[in-house]
Amino acid sequence: LSRQVVGAAMYLPGNLAEMSPVQLHQAVRQPVPMELREDADALYEQHIKGVYADMVDFMSRLDVSLLPEQQHALLNTTMAARDLVTAVKAARHLQVNLRKHIDSPNPVLREAYSRLREQCGLLLLELRDWANHADSDAAYLLQESDARAALFTSDFQRTLQQQLRNRELDGWQATSLLNDLNYLDRIRRHLLRGHAGLGQGMPVNDE
Secondary structure, eight states: OHHHHHHHHTTOOTTGGGOOHHHHHHHTTSOOOGGGOOOHHHHIIIIIIHHHHHHHHHHHTSOSOOOHHHHHHHHHHHHHHHHHHHHHHHHHHHHHHHHHHTTOSOHHHHHHHHHHHHHHHHHHHHHHHHTTSOGGGHHHHHHHHHHHHHHHHHHHHHHHHHHHHTTSSOHHHHHHHHHHHHHHHHHHHHHHHHHIIIIIOOOOOOO
């Protein structure tokens, strides 16, 4: 549910799960019809807030005499739920600027937000694919994901600096993009940690 809300908040296609990376690359560079631009705050209120509140209430009423392994499982589940909610909240923040700039007359600014959307979509595709791998592959898959994210961040920042020097972006636009790059990283880290806590077998680095 969190993955679906994050995807909708980033205006990603509803059939993302069926897409290849190449199809995603093309899709995020197409105009997004107004009727498909869902409001992240409304999505959070409708699909996340109530579910999370119910989960917290349920877990608070569990028998306190749980076995140690049950207590550990409960703690993991509680933390996973919190991480998934945090990822959705980060997507809400990112959507604020995305909504402003997705139709910008500046093609450089539009492309920058297309890249952020594409990177988020690739993350969601990674999480889809992880379900098809054995736990023994999880550490390697996570290492690959971290490496790809680091490369993207480095390239995005380098490109942004060059665009500033070329006067293709102004300081306000660049600052917004850097803030949203940080929100994207928060989405990634918290979704990964949430999946790990739900028993996907992924040892997630908390850095």
